[in-house]
Amino acid sequence: MSDVVIFAVIFLGFFVLRAIAATIVFYFLLPDSDRCPMCDEPTLRVKEPAWNLLLPWFRTSWCYRCGWEGLLRPGVVAGAANTNSQAGQLPLSSKKSS
Secondary structure, X not given: OXXXXXXXXXXXXXXXXXHHHHHHHHHHHOOOEXXXXXXXXXXXXXXXXXXXXXXXXXXXXXXXXXXXXXXXXOOEOOOOOOOOOOOOOOOHHHXXXX
């Protein structure tokens, strides 16, 4: 084999292995629930044909509260966010103006 072919195969192999390693590392860094990593609100699943075909083990999501969009690991589906006021505190929308 030519040295150029051997170099090209090794270079391409390292490139592919690096992409696989990065995907595995980022997979475990992503949260495994449907909560937004920015504001902890439940996110909505978004249909992205390219991402869903290329990386089917990720969940494409969008947060309606802060506008974050990205990939999450499929996991526990969280319920609605806790909007109850704490003991002794009024919600922001019902505070009386003085």
